[in-house]
Amino acid sequence: MGTGVRINYFDSGGDGSPVVILHGLAGSAREFFPTADALPDFRTILIDLRGHGRSTRSPSDLSRKAFVDDVVYVIKAVVGGPVTLVGQSMGGHTAMLVAAARSDLVTRLVLLETGPGSGTHTQNEAMGDFFRSWALPSRIVRLPARILAMVH
Incomplete structure (x- = not known):
């Protein structure tokens, strides 16, 4: 991406209908590996949203627009057309x-597990400050070869 942010995704490949899955806050695409395995007739693309998983961990822009732009970029670059879009919690x-x-x-x-969002600007800022205070893991979990083959 042109913003210096790396967005990681896992692509099962194949000719099935594309399904893009977005995880929730503090999660990663890895949470949906069992789901992708259970959908062999579909092409599943699991995205690590910015600030999560193997995507850029501390991007300067954490706006909702930035998240949307990232997902649109991956859909256009990887699939090139319409998808079934699945989102859990923040991903929803x-x-x-x-x-x-x-x-x-x-x-x-x-x-x-999602909704359209709520809260005042002050409440949302306080929640953002809380999550920014979390320590980020510095180690990468060793993944099975079949999963690593899907990493782009």
């Missing part, structure tokens, strides 16, 4: 924003 909120901004790229929207 991002998925709703992607569908609203780029309905041409989303044929179906699946939401898990």
Whole structure:
């Protein structure tokens, strides 16, 4: 990406209908490896959202627009057309924003444990400060070869 942010994704490959899955806050794409394994007839793309997983861990821009732009970029670059977009928790909120901004790229929207968001600006800022205070793990968990083969 042109912003200096690396967005990591896992692509199962194949000719099936594309399904893009977005994890929740403090999660990673790895949470959905069992889901991807259970969908052999689909091409699953699991995205590590910015600040998570193997994507850039401390990007300067953590705006909702930046998350949306990242997902749109991956969909266009990897699939090139419309997808079923699945989002869990924060990933669900991002998925709703992607569908609203780029309905041409989303044929179906699946939401898990999510909602449209709430809270005042002050409450949201306080929550952001809380999450920014978390220590980030410095080690990378060793992944099985079949999963590493999907990393781009």
